[in-house]
Amino acid sequence: MSERFRIAIIGSGPAGLSAAAHAAQLGLSHVLLEKTDHLSDTIYKYQKGKHVMATPAQLVLRAGGGLAFAAGKREAILGSWGERIAAAGVNVRLNAEVTAIAGAGDAIPGSVQAIVTRKRDGSSETRELQRHAPPYRLTLADGSAIIADTVILAIGTQGNPNLMACPGAALPHVQYQLDDPAAYNDEHIFVIGGGDAGIENALGLAADAAQGNVVTLVNRSAEFSTAKDANVKALLAARDAGRISIMTGTTTRAIEPGWVVLDTPEGEVRARCDRLIARMGSAPPRGFIEGCGVEFASSDRLAYPKLSAVFESTAPGIFVVGALAGYPLIKHCMNQGHDVVEFINGNTALLPADEPILAEKFTGLPGNRSVSDWLEFLRSRVSILAGMSLLQMREFMLDSEARLYRAGEVIFERNAPGSSLFGIADGEVRVEIDPGNPAITVALPQGSIVGEVGLISGRRRGATVRAGSDCILVEISRTAALRLMSAVPSARREVDRLTTERSVLQIAAIVATAKVETIPAGKAVISEGDSGDDIFIIRSGSMVVERQIGGKPVFLNYVPAGSFVGEMAVIDGGTRSATVRAAVKSDVIRLGGAAFRDLLAAKPDLLARLRAEMATRTAMNAMIESKKDSFRGLVDMYTGVANFLVENGVGEATDVLLIDEKLCVGCDNCEKACADSHDGLSRLDREAGRTYAHLHVPTSCRHCEHPHCMADCPPNAIHRGPTGEVYIDDSCIGCGNCQRGCPYGVIRMDKVPPKKPWLLSWLLFGQGPGPGEPDAKWSKKHAHAEAPKKAIKCDMCSGQSGGPACVRACPTGAAIRVSPEQFLTVALLDRGQG
């Protein structure tokens, strides 16, 4: 007979703990189920001594059972929670992984969930699940079961590590995590998996030769394609130095006590193995959650479960809170844990704790509405917001702003960088479509959106937009917009439709033939010599144009998002004169050539504009062709350098630091200037990075079109600033997600060093460490209070009237910061000549 509870709380992170403590305080019958043998596994796994931050500061904390949370060391927080949970009499069960949840009541008529599983080959399979009414039967990993009237899912987003599937996988020397690499000595250790986690573990185990470990890294494929370049380099260096062995193209066949059997390209190998650490990625918890009858908002990887205003999922009686509900900050998690128990206990009138924050966002607006009225106002009046629940609207508004614009006021200007999207809730806006004549405008009515081009391409604004009448707009940050699009499929379709329509100038006939396609990096959309006449608008990403000259492809041009390609064949007829390849994964709009020709016939000014653009491109091509005989070497060099830059991710950059190593004297004044103008920490590493033909791409932020670093920042601290820079604001909690996310390794985690004595006292009396970043020893000695480590990156020197300090401070002109379209042109050819 299984035990029965009113509330079962699954997961003991901050959300689950807070719910359980509150349930205990209210005297509700409850159980807290935790998979691991300790509470709050995600925080438990933070680095030792990590300073945990309590953001957002304005948010009040609501936590039941006397649970407290303020910024402090990981150990102190976990310690106090442990004590509180014991004192509050929470019914905790550790080592209790829930593997399935199913309704034990009758089948709920008409409540069927379709679960789609996508396979590696791209095909998908749909399975239908009939939901049953509560109470729920929770099956635990040890086979026992628990019955509960309501379930609170607070399992976070960590998921489960992918497990070894070969025989012997359950042996005790197989593990899925490495807490302290220094803890093992004189062992034969195999690390399975060539991603970042596996490589970092292997390097950690082999770092100190005195530990005497024999470390082997096993990777299934021949390449380390998923790991960061810096990690792969360090791994190969460790191999060359004889500290690590690498086995590629290898899989594990079986594990035996003290041994492992591997399938290598040369055949089967049996090797001594005292410890096997499998780091093969983790499966997100989505599969398990869907299996419980909880539906997600869309098939998107970023999507969260569909929830009501009281956190109830599509399975009645199953509630979802915490990171899994889309709120990754500890304070939010704890507040939701408290609130959900109140809701379950019948207090549905409770207002969420973020109420005052939202109220503040609406203070400047006319019309005395309450927060929920404002949310409803926006939702019902901006078409892309229509599909959201009130709870989603709340979360959405935390990252967005509502603002009033007076008639004629500028909303954004042409060529200003910006990636936010505006929804028009009231009034109308006017778009100045002709840069030459601001009087020619197109009106966009209430309900519509504007600014979507910046959102999608990550490039500059295409037109100036002003308020046509007094109007209320909601400005949606890029992160919030992406989340919105994954949560509400109709919003995504709407944005797609509008961008396509607007990029082809609202001509309906053309839109009918237009198709949005995604082109993987390296693939050609146009091939030299073909006879097609489709034309492409690059919506996001960028392309390179090249041509066969003397049997070798020669680089002609770099085309950023927002441009056309393929227009020559339409205007001049004939076959394609060059090949156009995607430099990075890109989205294009493909238009039929015939329809486009009709459009040009109807719009002579568009034709004239295209002809002008074509003329510059043709001139460039002709110039390169003319050089091909006399300056064969030069043209080869140009192509080589251009390809090198594209391979190094410059194709997705908007602003990149380059160093001409024919000029750089190694004085490091660039790094010193960066440190001295940024809290004493340099945001660039001059020597690190790739070099080709003396052109060096140092380790420094490229301000990517679609910054990978932004993808997973719990407090949403990373933004694109008004001048195009990607920067991190003060709310950074130091979790390191951005550092892991950036493929170029440009983010460092560090604490701000103490202030240096004045420069003159160094010059005259030798006091302090002098210009540049102080060394670690000096900083440690002079530090006052304990400062938390935060993410540090280049902000393009925004706010400094002189522009990038690294460039200004270079005495020889070796360092320049440029956009790729500025550099990948004639400048590069000049370089060869100069």
Place this chain on the structure above:
Amino acid sequence: MAVRAKAMGRAVARAPRDTAHEGFLGHRRGRWLKVSAALSLTAILAYALIDQTPRPNGGTALGYALGTLGAGLIVWLSLIGLRKRIITTGPYSLKGWTSAHVWLGLSLIVIATLHSGFQLGLNVHGLAYVLMMFVILSGLWGIYVYARLPALLSANRNEMTQPQMLAAIAALDRQLDTAAQPLGRDEADLVRMSIEGCDIGGSLWARLTGRYPGCGNSRAEAAVAALVDGQRRTGTADPRLVQILFLLERKGAALAQARRHVALKTRLELWLYVHVPATFALLAALVAHILSVFLYW
């Protein structure tokens, strides 16, 4: 977001910046070369055309003018040392400064020589002139190394950073240490010689030439190579020694790269250790020169 942006004092318009890909000598299409040439030509013309009685020297009106200009230039040229180190947020370009420094510095040859009216003696005035020419010559030496060495530095680095070079050597040392464990005392001592007897920095002479005659690694390599050769002639070589020889060779290559790196960096800096102290001497001599002119007319 915009609210937050304002609170943080972010810029709303992008600051103008220099994106031209040109070195300091040709900064802004040779602007400072032209200024300097114009300045020198004007000085020469003035010297030739203006009647200076009783004879051209520092005491005539033109002499005063040239002298003031020259002294002003010298003081301004010295200020580049401060400009380089005080990082302000406003628009300035150290490249522009260097460009102007070099070309205007060269124009001093003309200006100061004309100022002297070709009268130089063994006195404090002559000393100031000689020191100035010495500073300028050392500047030319700097131009030479700045033009020639960066490409060599870059090629030698081969995408390695300096800390990586040192780490690679340390890693080879660890491997040598492990590989030497099973060896006999004498052979292990050879390895020890490589591990303990290798310098990368050292005396100025060693750093500049990259030559380390007593280098433990080359001695160890030679000795082990001789041992292995000997064993090969009489039979097969001890595989452990062969492995060590291989490691010593690799360490030799890594050491050579690091030492070339240090040598190039030293050469890129060394001239400044002449240029800057000489500047201080020049400034002192200049003060003496001016004081003596006014005091002992």
